[in-house]
Amino acid sequence: MPLDTSLVRKQFKVIGTRVRRPDGIDKVTGRAKYGADAFAPGQLIGLVLRSPHAHARIKKIDISKAEKLQGVKAVITAADLPDLTGGDRGMRDILENCMARSKALYDGHAVAAVAAVDAHTAKQALKLIKIDYEVLPHVTDVDEALKPGAPLIHDDIFTDGIEPKPTKPSNFCKLAEYGHGDVEAGFKEADFVIEKSYKTEQTHQGYIEPHACLANVSPDGVAELWVTTQGPFVYRNHCAALLGLDANKLRVTASEIGGGFGGKTHVWAEPLALALSRKANRPVKLTMTRDEVFRATGPTSSASIDVKVGVKKDGTVTAAFAELRYQNGAFPFTWAEFGAMTAFACYDFKNVKTVSRDAVVNRPKCAAYRAPSAPIAAFAVESTMDMAAKAIGMDPIDFRIKNAAREGTKSSYGPVFGPIGIGPTLEAAKKHAHWNAPLGENQGRGMACGFWFNFGGQTCVDLNVTPDGSVTVALGTIDVGGSRASMALAVAEELGVAYEQVRCVVADTSSLGHNDMTDGSRGTFSSSMAAVDAARKAIHTMRERAAKIWEIPLDEVEWIDGQAKAVGEKHGNKAPLSIKEIAAQAANTGGPIAGHSEIVADGAGVSFATHICDAEVDPETGRTSIKRYTVIQDAGKAMHPSYVEGQYQGGAAQGIGWALNEEYIYGKDGRLQNAGFLDYRIPVCSDLPFIDTQILEIPNPNHPYGVRGVGETSIVPPLGAIGNAISNAAGVRLNHVPMSPPRVLKAIKDAR
Amino acid sequence: MSVKVSTTINGDAVDFVCQPDEPLLDVLRNRLGLTGAKEGCGTGDCGACSVILDGRLVCSCLVLGVEMEGKKLETVEGLADGPKLHPLQQQFIDGAALQCGICTPGFLIAAKALLDKNPDPSEEEIRFGLAGNLCRCTGYDKIVRAVQAAAKEMRGA
Numbered sequence: 001m002p003l004d005t006s007l008v009r010k011q012f013k014v015i016g017t018r019v020r021r022p023d024g025i026d027k028v029t030g031r032a033k034y035g036a037d038a039f040a041p042g043q044l045i046g047l048v049l050r051s052p053h054a055h056a057r058i059k060k061i062d063i064s065k066a067e068k069l070q071g072v073k074a075v076i077t078a079a080d081l082p083d084l085t086g087g088d089r090g091m092r093d094i095l096e097n098c099m100a101r102s103k104a105l106y107d108g109h110a111v112a113a114v115a116a117v118d119a120h121t122a123k124q125a126l127k128l129i130k131i132d133y134e135v136l137p138h139v140t141d142v143d144e145a146l147k148p149g150a151p152l153i154h155d156d157i158f159t160d161g162i163e164p165k166p167t168k169p170s171n172f173c174k175l176a177e178y179g180h181g182d183v184e185a186g187f188k189e190a191d192f193v194i195e196k197s198y199k200t201e202q203t204h205q206g207y208i209e210p211h212a213c214l215a216n217v218s219p220d221g222v223a224e225l226w227v228t229t230q231g232p233f234v235y236r237n238h239c240a241a242l243l244g245l246d247a248n249k250l251r252v253t254a255s256e257i258g259g260g261f262g263g264k265t266h267v268w269a270e271p272l273a274l275a276l277s278r279k280a281n282r283p284v285k286l287t288m289t290r291d292e293v294f295r296a297t298g299p300t301s302s303a304s305i306d307v308k309v310g311v312k313k314d315g316t317v318t319a320a321f322a323e324l325r326y327q328n329g330a331f332p333f334t335w336a337e338f339g340a341m342t343a344f345a346c347y348d349f350k351n352v353k354t355v356s357r358d359a360v361v362n363r364p365k366c367a368a369y370r371a372p373s374a375p376i377a378a379f380a381v382e383s384t385m386d387m388a389a390k391a392i393g394m395d396p397i398d399f400r401i402k403n404a405a406r407e408g409t410k411s412s413y414g415p416v417f418g419p420i421g422i423g424p425t426l427e428a429a430k431k432h433a434h435w436n437a438p439l440g441e442n443q444g445r446g447m448a449c450g451f452w453f454n455f456g457g458q459t460c461v462d463l464n465v466t467p468d469g470s471v472t473v474a475l476g477t478i479d480v481g482g483s484r485a486s487m488a489l490a491v492a493e494e495l496g497v498a499y500e501q502v503r504c505v506v507a508d509t510s511s512l513g514h515n516d517m518t519d520g521s522r523g524t525f526s527s528s529m530a531a532v533d534a535a536r537k538a539i540h541t542m543r544e545r546a547a548k549i550w551e552i553p554l555d556e557v558e559w560i561d562g563q564a565k566a567v568g569e570k571h572g573n574k575a576p577l578s579i580k581e582i583a584a585q586a587a588n589t590g591g592p593i594a595g596h597s598e599i600v601a602d603g604a605g606v607s608f609a610t611h612i613c614d615a616e617v618d619p620e621t622g623r624t625s626i627k628r629y630t631v632i633q634d635a636g637k638a639m640h641p642s643y644v645e646g647q648y649q650g651g652a653a654q655g656i657g658w659a660l661n662e663e664y665i666y667g668k669d670g671r672l673q674n675a676g677f678l679d680y681r682i683p684v685c686s687d688l689p690f691i692d693t694q695i696l697e698i699p700n701p702n703h704p705y706g707v708r709g710v711g712e713t714s715i716v717p718p719l720g721a722i723g724n725a726i727s728n729a730a731g732v733r734l735n736h737v738p739m740s741p742p743r744v745l746k747a748i749k750d751a752r
Numbered sequence: 753m754s755v756k757v758s759t760t761i762n763g764d765a766v767d768f769v770c771q772p773d774e775p776l777l778d779v780l781r782n783r784l785g786l787t788g789a790k791e792g793c794g795t796g797d798c799g800a801c802s803v804i805l806d807g808r809l810v811c812s813c814l815v816l817g818v819e820m821e822g823k824k825l826e827t828v829e830g831l832a833d834g835p836k837l838h839p840l841q842q843q844f845i846d847g848a849a850l851q852c853g854i855c856t857p858g859f860l861i862a863a864k865a866l867l868d869k870n871p872d873p874s875e876e877e878i879r880f881g882l883a884g885n886l887c888r889c890t891g892y893d894k895i896v897r898a899v900q901a902a903a904k905e906m907r908g909a
Contacts, residue, residue, distance in 0.1 A: 024845035027853035030788020258854025481851035642848035653891030677797035
């Protein structure tokens, strides 16, 4: 019985209510267990030794002294992690990122690890490991890395996407192009052509919980891993493959997760903890320091972008072009390509083209960061769009409405859009009180739009009716912001019972089928789809049981308001059977009652947002403060509006931090200079105003309740919206993010 | 060489031994099983390990365990009165003021320290009172509102 994903629900009973989350009390009392909160009998403490060099050949590692230190139970290097990847480049890169092999590729790259009876001993042991490095020339800037003669990170990268394939290796890992029409012809039709180049610096997801795990490997190959992760099943698969363990013997349990934003979608030190545990035959707890999190885990790309937009006096965009160059850190990926796909996705342009150049550099491997790559591209595009609107004297919202994508638009990255929210968010912005409110001295208002694809993916849910008629639900997507509440709402809605009657848990990898990573704003979209499917299957079973109890045909039993009801003239007078009554008789009617769902959740609806921002720029210092901020975004259907608002507000706050403050600062020696929250300053409470939200609901036709992912799009517009607000406040156009006080002040002085 | 320390935590007399250079946070988490305080940075920048020491809000990663001798400590584990949640705890749940929740114990403690001294803070006073605590999920909006609601409730207003 395939899931009917067509949108049928118009009136909801519990979907859309602001219920209390099931994990709330644990999280306000300190009882919730996160990655670092687990303890095992006999556990050791694991620590990682990291390269101080941006690029260096590892000539020799001497661990003999460390191994002899009293209390040290295991020391590992790459030699303890033999390459079992069998020619799979992606897996080999993951292995090499977890532990450097012949070369250290960035400041912070792991080169060895120890497990000892306590942290003090482990720290001493790290100091006893002697490594003979040959320091190599390095490169950390994307444009420098792409130049001929740049220090070569890998000798086996031959640019993908160029025919014929280059014969010389380079740092240029992938070329891609998107678009349609004829941009050259389009630019000739334009009254104005706006061209500008932009740079954005590297930022980190900045989750407050550092990576942490507790690994326990037995000599018979049975293993357990407790870990903070966005994807326990993917961690299971990767760790098992890298260590040569059987996937069925490695049980991964996701702890409560203290933020991820994409950064906990990759394994980092987890394979090292497992390897240490295997070598020591003891449980090993490994927790990263904040310094390690910054130096060695998933920042997003820094980038360099050129944009060109041609516009007619009536506001028609005749052509748009962008070249996007992103660095991926030390390992190849397609972050620039994501930028190229998203750059112009908000718009319906006749002639549009984007070119992406992905590069590797001597920086940590980039990971997804909330709508990865899109905010960077949107900063460049939305700044240029604002300049185009100014050039023709048109209101920036009207200009975007005129060019906005709509249902049926062939997107700049290929697919044709279904019903979408970009037009409605722009119309709502225009009508919003914020857009028309007065401004103070040195203040300016800006707006910008944003797009994200959203994702579905492999998803699995188990629903079980307990003997007392209450319901348990096991989920395979993790809960980072209230999704257990949303899934319980979906099941309660479908079964027709109270929210409190449904309890959701996140299952471990031995208790549920494979689930893809909880990324791409897919958690609520895909797991609610599977939860609805599982609930419908349980309802079918309960109708069967009722039919058996009543000894009537199945088609004379309907499920109405959480009860089985006999219908028709013959049996319609029977008293309905509640879930509790049906469950109580399960032993005599066929056994336990359950519903299972295993799906690929296709049809994640694309997501759009429009943001409005008021910025005040101090002309003496160049400091920008955000005075008012409004997020308008399409949610498809907001299952739990409070948590949808939370996603909108959180994404906006991260975007504000990125726009104004946050950046990785590398010295000439290729070392990260600000690997801590003091010098890498994320927004604090006193930096921000209340963040207003407006939820639009343009239903996703591919989800039974119309849900779209909401988690990521909110970080896409802020960089552009703030750049545009600064331009209006201070009369200077910033083309380099973060728009920190020194950069803004320099722009003001240069303009004088 | 370990040091024996006698102190009071959440109203209970507690004895522990620790190393002279051992942070209070490590004592709480690793020796006393009080893992409500979290380590987000270990450098006093994130506030996730906030505790109230003799009435003063501190980062427990910046205090040594040996400094606890004869002191009174309040941690998130002591906020609720039996099964009755503190108004701040209840307002954080009701107002969806937490997403991932890792910063929540620190915010609750910082907010309590603020309201202990200033029962009727302005929005600005709340924002500056909580400026030592980092939250990456919420944008602080619902946190400020939850503290406002709890303050109002506690004043009986």
